[in-house]
Amino acid sequence: MKKILALILLGTALTLHAAPKKIITPIIATGADGKLVYDVDARSNRVPDFSTAGYFGGNRMIPEAPVRVAVSPIVGDETARIQKAINYVASLPADTNGIRGAILLLKGRHEISGQLQITNSGVVLRGQGTNETMLVAAGLDRRTLIRIFGQSDYSTTTNSSWQITDDYVPVGALSFRVKDATGLKVGDAIFITRPSPQKWIDTLGMTDFGGGLNDWRLVWKPGSRDLVWARVIQNIAGNQITIDSPITTAMETNFGGGSVKTYSWPGRIENVGVENLRLESTFDPQNFKDENHSWFAITLENAAEVWIRQITFTHFAGSAVAVYENCQHVTVKDCASLAPISENAGGRRNTFFTMGQSVLFLHCRAENGRHDFAVGHGAAGPNAFVQCDAILPSADSGAITSWASGTLFDTVRIDGNGLSLINRGSDGEGAGWSAANSVLWNCVSAKTACENPPGAQNWAFGSWGEFAGNGIWRQSNESVRPDSLFTAQLADRLGADAADRLLAPVTFSADFSTAKSVDEIPDAPLEIHSSPHPISITNGWLVCDGKLLIGGVQLVNWWRGNLLPSDVKNYGVNLTRFAPGRTGVGLTDDLNAVADGMVSENCIALDHHYGLWYDRRREDHERVRRMSGDVWPPFYEQPFARSGVGTAWDGLSKYDLTKFNLWYWSRLKNFAEICDARGLVLFNENYFQHNILEDGAHWVDCPWRSQNNINDTGFHEPPFEVEKRIVMAPQFYDATNPVRRALHENFIRQNLNNFTNVPNVIQFTSSEFTGPLAFEQFWLDTISDWEAKTKQHPLIALAATKDVQDAILADAQRRQIVDVICFRYWWETEKGLFAPKGGQNQSPRQFERQWKGGSPDDENLAMMAAEYRQKFPNKVIIASGEDTNLRGAWAFLCAGGSMPDLPQTADKNLLTAIPQMSPWPEASTKDCWVLREQGKQILVYSRGNSSVELDLSGETGAFQVQVVNQKTGGLLPSSDTIQAGGKVSLPAGVVWLTRK
Numbered sequence: 001m002k003k004i005l006a007l008i009l010l011g012t013a014l015t016l017h018a019a020p021k022k023i024i025t026p027i028i029a030t031g032a033d034g035k036l037v038y039d040v041d042a043r044s045n046r047v048p049d050f051s052t053a054g055y056f057g058g059n060r061m062i063p064e065a066p067v068r069v070a071v072s073p074i075v076g077d078e079t080a081r082i083q084k085a086i087n088y089v090a091s092l093p094a095d096t097n098g099i100r101g102a103i104l105l106l107k108g109r110h111e112i113s114g115q116l117q118i119t120n121s122g123v124v125l126r127g128q129g130t131n132e133t134m135l136v137a138a139g140l141d142r143r144t145l146i147r148i149f150g151q152s153d154y155s156t157t158t159n160s161s162w163q164i165t166d167d168y169v170p171v172g173a174l175s176f177r178v179k180d181a182t183g184l185k186v187g188d189a190i191f192i193t194r195p196s197p198q199k200w201i202d203t204l205g206m207t208d209f210g211g212g213l214n215d216w217r218l219v220w221k222p223g224s225r226d227l228v229w230a231r232v233i234q235n236i237a238g239n240q241i242t243i244d245s246p247i248t249t250a251m252e253t254n255f256g257g258g259s260v261k262t263y264s265w266p267g268r269i270e271n272v273g274v275e276n277l278r279l280e281s282t283f284d285p286q287n288f289k290d291e292n293h294s295w296f297a298i299t300l301e302n303a304a305e306v307w308i309r310q311i312t313f314t315h316f317a318g319s320a321v322a323v324y325e326n327c328q329h330v331t332v333k334d335c336a337s338l339a340p341i342s343e344n345a346g347g348r349r350n351t352f353f354t355m356g357q358s359v360l361f362l363h364c365r366a367e368n369g370r371h372d373f374a375v376g377h378g379a380a381g382p383n384a385f386v387q388c389d390a391i392l393p394s395a396d397s398g399a400i401t402s403w404a405s406g407t408l409f410d411t412v413r414i415d416g417n418g419l420s421l422i423n424r425g426s427d428g429e430g431a432g433w434s435a436a437n438s439v440l441w442n443c444v445s446a447k448t449a450c451e452n453p454p455g456a457q458n459w460a461f462g463s464w465g466e467f468a469g470n471g472i473w474r475q476s477n478e479s480v481r482p483d484s485l486f487t488a489q490l491a492d493r494l495g496a497d498a499a500d501r502l503l504a505p506v507t508f509s510a511d512f513s514t515a516k517s518v519d520e521i522p523d524a525p526l527e528i529h530s531s532p533h534p535i536s537i538t539n540g541w542l543v544c545d546g547k548l549l550i551g552g553v554q555l556v557n558w559w560r561g562n563l564l565p566s567d568v569k570n571y572g573v574n575l576t577r578f579a580p581g582r583t584g585v586g587l588t589d590d591l592n593a594v595a596d597g598m599v600s601e602n603c604i605a606l607d608h609h610y611g612l613w614y615d616r617r618r619e620d621h622e623r624v625r626r627m628s629g630d631v632w633p634p635f636y637e638q639p640f641a642r643s644g645v646g647t648a649w650d651g652l653s654k655y656d657l658t659k660f661n662l663w664y665w666s667r668l669k670n671f672a673e674i675c676d677a678r679g680l681v682l683f684n685e686n687y688f689q690h691n692i693l694e695d696g697a698h699w700v701d702c703p704w705r706s707q708n709n710i711n712d713t714g715f716h717e718p719p720f721e722v723e724k725r726i727v728m729a730p731q732f733y734d735a736t737n738p739v740r741r742a743l744h745e746n747f748i749r750q751n752l753n754n755f756t757n758v759p760n761v762i763q764f765t766s767s768e769f770t771g772p773l774a775f776e777q778f779w780l781d782t783i784s785d786w787e788a789k790t791k792q793h794p795l796i797a798l799a800a801t802k803d804v805q806d807a808i809l810a811d812a813q814r815r816q817i818v819d820v821i822c823f824r825y826w827w828e829t830e831k832g833l834f835a836p837k838g839g840q841n842q843s844p845r846q847f848e849r850q851w852k853g854g855s856p857d858d859e860n861l862a863m864m865a866a867e868y869r870q871k872f873p874n875k876v877i878i879a880s881g882e883d884t885n886l887r888g889a890w891a892f893l894c895a896g897g898s899m900p901d902l903p904q905t906a907d908k909n910l911l912t913a914i915p916q917m918s919p920w921p922e923a924s925t926k927d928c929w930v931l932r933e934q935g936k937q938i939l940v941y942s943r944g945n946s947s948v949e950l951d952l953s954g955e956t957g958a959f960q961v962q963v964v965n966q967k968t969g970g971l972l973p974s975s976d977t978i979q980a981g982g983k984v985s986l987p988a989g990v991v992w993l994t995r996k
Contacts, residue, residue, distance in 0.1 A: 027459065027474060030481065035492045038172070045250060046172040047439055047459060050408040051489035052245040053384040054331040054360030054502075055307050058490050060097075061501055062307045062331065065124040065273070067512040068092060068101030069521065073108030077138070082116055085518045090120035098122050098271040098305075104512050105277060107132040113139045118148045121269045126508065127277025130312040130336075137281040137294030140662045142317075144581060145279055145294050150302035151267025152326060156191060158261040159183065164192075165239075169251040169258065171406075171437045171456070174234075175242040176251070178260060184241065188233045188262050194249055195256035196225035203255075203454050204433055209426040217619050218430030224566045225403050229380045230263075230328050230357060245358060248381035248406025248437050249456065268326075270305040274298060276508050281315040283341040289644040289653050291317050291342050292662045296581040300356070302326045309333040310506055317342035318580045319353045320366070325378065325565050327356035334506065336365040337372075343642065343652045344394050345629030347580045350374045351390075354383055360486075362502070364388045370395040373412060375435075377564060381406025386486045392416045395630075397445075399435035401428050407438040410486045414445035421458040422449045422469060429562055429616070429632045441485040461485075533679035534759035537795075537819060538915045540869060542876045542898040544679040547911040550902040551604030552887065553683070553880045554594075558690075559612040559619065561586060561634050573597075575608055575671050576664045579634035587634060591667070595674045602904040606675075607880065608668065609685035609767035611636025613701040615650040621697040623720035626651045637664045639747070640703045648701070648708040655703040657711045657743045665754045675760040681899075683797070683880070686751045686779070687766035689729070693843050696726035704732065704740075713740055729841045733775040741778075748782045752794060762795045762820055768882060770825060770847070772839030773804045780814045787817070795819045799880075802826035804838035809872065820898075821868055823879040823886060827856040828864060845883045855881075859943055861888040862895035862929050869896030869919050890966055890990050894929035894941035895919060906969025910992060913937055923950060938993040940986055947985050955980035957995055964990035 028047060031037040038046045055062050069085040071078070085103040092100045100122035107128050112135060118125065125146070127133025137145040161180035169176045184190075201207060206220040227249055235242035241260070251258035281294035295318035298308055304327065313320040313336065320337040323330050332352060342348040349370035352361050357380040365388065366372035372390035374397060375383055383406065390397060396418035399407060409419060421435035428434075436456040440448060443463055450460040450471030458471040462480035467473070474480065482488040491499040535544045542549045557572035563579060568586030573594055579587035598606060612618075615631040629651030641661050646654035672682045691702045699705055700720065706713045715731050735741045755761040765771070765779050780796070787793050798805055799822035809815050825844050826835040831853035836842070856864070856879075865877045865888070878899045879886040893900040896919040917931035917939060924930050928948050931939040935955065942948035952959075961976040966989060977996060978984045986993075 027472070028461070028485070036482075036488055040170075043168055043250070044170040044173070045437075045457065046170070048172045048246045048248055048382050048406045048437060049489050049493065050382040050384045050406070050410075050439075050486055051493050053358045053382050053408075053486075054362070055329055056305055057245065057329060057358060058494055058498055058502065062273070062309070063097055063099055064509060065099045065102040065126075067104045067126070067515040069518050070104045070106055070512045070515045071110070071518045072106045073110050076111065077113040078110045079112050079114035079116065081518055082110065082112070084521055084524065086116065086118060086123060086125065087524070088516075088521045089123050090118075094122040094271075099124070102126045104128070104515060105133045105135065109134045109136055111136050111138045112145060115143045116146045118146070118272050119150065119269065122271045124273040124275065126273075126275050128510075129276060130278045130310060133277040135277055135279050137279070139282070140292040141666065142291070142293070142295045142578070142663050144296040144299045145281070145316075146274060146298045148269070148272050148274075148298065148300045148303050148306060150269035152302050153267035154263050154265035156261040156263045158259065162260040164251060164258040164260070166251070167253050169247055171246075171248060171250050173247045174245075175240055176247075176258070177240050179239065181236050181239045181241060184233060184236060184260070184262070186233050186236060189265075190231055190233060190243075191261045191263050192229040192231055192243070192247070192258055193261070194227040194251050194258050196220070196223060196227075197256045198222045200255040201225075205454070206430075206432045209430055209432070215426070215430070215620070218426050220402070220430070220432065224564055225378055226566070227378060227380045227403070227405055245382065246406070249403075268302050268304055270303070272303060272305075273307045273309070274311065275307070275506075276310045278312045278314070279316075280313075281317070281341070283315050287644040288341060289343050289642065291642070293317065293341065295342075295348075296322055298322070299581050300324060300327045300330060303330070304328040307331045307333070308335060311335045313337040314339050315341045317348050319350050321352055322350070322581050323354040323356040323359050324582070325355040327354075328358050330354075330356060330359045331362065332360065332364060333362040334364075336367075337369060338367050340369060343629060344370065345652050346631040347633040347635065349394075350400070352385070352388070355379050357381055357383065359383045361385045361388055365391070366393065367391040369393045371397055371400050372414070373397040373409065374400045375404040375407045377401040377404070379404040379407065381437075382408065384408040384410060384486050385412050386410040386484060388412045390414045390417070396420045398422075398449075399438065400424070401431045401434060403433055403436055404438070405436045407435060408441065408486060409439070409443050410441045410484050412440075412443045412445075414443075416446055418447040418449060419443055419445035420449040421460075421471065422451045423453065427630070439485065442479055442483065530677045532676045534676060535679070535681055535795075536759070537874075537876055539918060540874050540876060540896065540898075541915040542820070542878070543915045546915070547908065548914045549604050549679075549681065549899050550906060550911065551602045551899070551904070552901045553899075554598050554601070554603040554606040555882070556606070556608055558609065558636060558688070559616070561616060563587070563633060573606070574611065574636065575606070576610065576637045576667050577634050578637050578663070591671045591674055594671070595678050595680060598680055599678060604899060605681035605683055605762075605880070606671075607683040607685065607767070607882075609688040610639055610664075612688070612690055612698060613650075614638055614652075615701060618650070618697055618701055621695055623696045623700050623724070625649045637661055638703050639664050639750070640709075643710050646710060649705075650701045655709040657703060657709050657713070658746060660750055665750070669754055669758065672755055672758040672761050676758055680760065682761045683764055684751060684755065684761050685764045685767040686748060687769070689766050689768040689771065689843060692728040692732045693841060694725065694846070696720045696724055699726055699728050711739070711743060713743070727841045729771065729839075733771045733839070735775060735778040744778070745782050748779060749786055752783065752786050752790075755794065756790075756792065759795075762797050764797045764799050764822070768843050768845075769799060770801055770836060770838055770840065770842060770844055771804075773807050774839075776800055776804050776808060776838075777811075777814060780808065780817050784814075784817050797822050797878075799824045801838040802835040815872075818875065820876040820878060821872065823861065823864055823877070824881060827860060827886070829853045829856050829860050848884060855884050856886065858887070858889045858891040861886065861897065862891035862941075863926070865892055865897035866895040866919060866921065866924060866929060870921050873918065890941045890964075891929055891943065894931050894939055894990070895924070896931070903967065903969040907964070907971050910939075910964070910969070910971070913992075913994075914939065936995050940991045940993070942986070942988050945988050947987055949983055949985055951983050952978075952980040953982055959993040960996050961986065962992045962994070963987055964992060966990055
């Protein structure tokens with residue numbers, strides 16, 4: 001009894017001395033007037049108002065555009081037919097709301113083999129129901145089915161007085177002060193920029209992603225995470241500016257403050273919609289990882305005030321809807337994505353995705369996606385996902401890359417995966433802190449993760465599931481009121497009716513009685529395609545349209561890149577680099593833009609080879625098997641197709657070396673045809689030796705590696721944990737292995753078959769080729785056999801080490817196959833001969849590091865050209881380096897070298913004359929090289945500043961003397977003449993003599 005009494009007394013004492021229960025503030029509550037009341041912290045930060053997300057920020061209802069054109073389905077490809085209807089509506093005048101009209105796709109199946117593009121404001125594409133009108137992306141191309149895009153032609157105005165002067169502009173703020181508001185006015189469209197200086201990056205800890213390596217791929221760089229809000233000035237009081245939508249990350253002078261620019265954006269399109277239909281992609285029903293089909297259903301760029309509503313999406317590999325960083329005020333409503341078809345890997349199935357601002361996803365559903373409701377890099381906010389459901393995704397929703405600011409997930413349910421506002425660390429290419437000042441409201445997921453970045457907050461209200469993170473949590477495993485934060489905020493700002501109208505189901509008028517039929521619209525005039533400009537060999541010269549080809553060589557980037565808008569411009573050209581859903585510099589290259597850029601930069605040829613690896617995670621040069629398929633885009637596509645079975649070391653399915661990546665080869669074929677139309681050249685490197693030498697990481701993901709394919713290639717390799725360096729070249733170049741030999745033969749034939757009837761392609765063995773003679777012989781023999789069977793002869797280049805090159809040229813039978821001799825892997829300078837032996841299993845760069853004699857200059861290359869043109873007068877001689885600058889110019893030309901890197905302004909008459917001339921070795925010396933068409937013309941190059949003596953005893957008559965300006969290629973004015981029949985003195989430099 002005493003023991004029981006003692007326990008009672010002890011319990012009473014502990015109760016009396018227990019800490020008082022912690023009082024938790026509600027943060028958001030409902031006031032007496034029924035409106036929301038927000039708590040603010042010590043620096044006045046508050047939960048932002050998200051209600052300005054969506055079409056016109058909720059201030060206007062989405063209009064029902066009158067039908068102007070009706071399109072009935074027909075059998076076959078309707079791309080041109082529907083695009084004609086789009087273009088017709090785009091030509092009509094807009095009404096007072098900015099609407100031109102709708103194209104109505106009538107019930108049935110409309111097959112699209114190409115892409116539909118909406119590039120003008122006021123155009124709406126509509127169907128007659130998600131189960132009635134089907135727009136089907138047919139064919140094998142990875143394109144986006146519907147691309148909505150304007151022009152990135154905005155211009156800005158600013159001055160130093162528009163710098164923000166507040167020490168701290170809090171999250172949720174609608175106003176701030178500038179030094180002097182003079183020049184700004186109500187109604188101005190402005191950009192507000194919050195910089196991302198090193199001090200802020202250091203504060204966030206985004207300089208160390210583990211390993212103690214300060215990994216250059218991952219660390220955030222100043223300027224790479226700037227936030228830019230597009231806003232409209234609502235009021236100006238002195239120097240205080242009031243804007244239409246809140247700031248979503250605090251601006252503070254400690255981190256560079258903020259600044260204002262006014263902007264004009266004439267090319268951004270507005271009032272565009274896609275609605276009330278079903279979008280499908282065809283695919284290979286035998287392969288549910290097939291990726292040779294349409295990846296994206298709808299993408300938006302340089303667009304505002306856009307809606308996508310009441311759409312069902314099926315079988316796409318990438319996003320149903322992707323809204324990119326230059327978009328604003330977009331509503332995606334009542335949409336569903338079903339049965340995506342792709343690898344379960346990075347860059348795929350980001351079903352409803354935004355990098356824009358003021359974007360609303362409402363009543364959307366996704367099944368079997370990955371990051372179904374996702375906000376991307378630097379999304380400035382506010383953005384909102386409201387009443388959305390994901391069924392069995394294989395990855396989490398939330399912020400998936402860096403510093404998406406001000407995102408609301410409102411009554412979002414993720415069945416079977418997570419919802420995350422977290423520091424993702426090194427994942428997603430150093431995504432790090434992915435979300436700031438974002439809200440989870442009445443959300444359900446298997447695991448909800450909410451963390452607070454330094455200096456910012458993330459909130460979770462009424463979450464259900466497992467929990468993780470140090471974010472601000474309220475009422476977990478309970479439901480909070482109001483049911484929807486977004487609709488309550490909208491009602492507070494615009495009234496309850498506005499919220500009711502937004503949530504109401506949409507119905508569409510069935511009337512199209514006043515619309516034209518698409519068949520009544522005249523077809524656009526046929527495009528006049530430029531005539532082909534094929535290259536050919538004339539008298540040992542590479543010519544096009546009768547003129548000598550001149551210019552440099554465009555090399556390709558083959559392993560680096562990312563999708564950061566601030567960085568993409570740094571990653572050059574690669575024809576087969578694939579950035580899902582994105583086209584442009586550093587992304588999926590626009591092939592016509594690449595060709596136009598080559599012309600403007602005076603590059604006559606592009607030297608293509610496949611990438612070092614598909615997955616850019618391998619940039620770390622680690623040799624480990626990846627634990628998932630979360631590969632990093634852009635992807636450096638390989639020539640071979642994935643099999644859809646097994647798992648390669650990059651986490652995707654294994655390759656099948658007997659089948660080919662259709663997208664890869666169609667890109668090259670398309671570019672070759674573009675070259676043919678412009679008089680450009682494609683160097684097609686069949687192989688890329690870098691995969692099989694040097695660092696073991698080069699081999700880890702290679703399709704030929706036995707672990708990465710289903711073809712039993714039988715390569716033996718040392719353990720990567722022991723050997724950082726690995727040499728696979730002896731096995732790879734061994735054409736006696738029956739399995740690999742058959743695969744090589746098939747692959748070499750594919751390189752030839754792909755360019756049948758496209759003359760502007762020159763075939764090379766391999767980029768960085770220092771392989772053995774036996775493989776070069778095998779390559780040429782395979783080509784010879786193909787030529788015999790097809791009765792075709794493509795242009796074949798011999799680029800190899802000197803011993804291999806000379807051995808082939810000494811072989812009368814194999815020499816006949818070679819059209820072009822390329823100086824690339826050996827050369828002479830005043831310091832000697834650089835000529836590594838083939839088959840020594842080192843790359844050219846490794847040999848070059850051992851060589852101390854420098855690179856050849858124009859005169860060195862001229863000596864080499866003169867020797868080989870004399871031996872092989874009908875073969876083309878070119879010089880084209882990879883790591884070393886081999887740029888032959890005037891001396892190289894006058895010694896017989898083709899594709900000299902002459903100025904684009906070189907005289908066209910001279911370029912037409914050169915193919916009629918041949919090297920004149922009897923008149924050439926170590927300081928002078930001469931071309932001649934006997935009895936008609938002579939071209940002389942001499943080095944130095946002294947005049948040169950030329951023996952014209954074998955010529956008769958008078959010749960006009962024209963001096964060539966070597967910098968411009970133009971002809972200097974001259975009336976000088978010389979008399980042939982003896983020795984004559986000519987000016988130094990380049991001189992053209994023409995018979996009078």
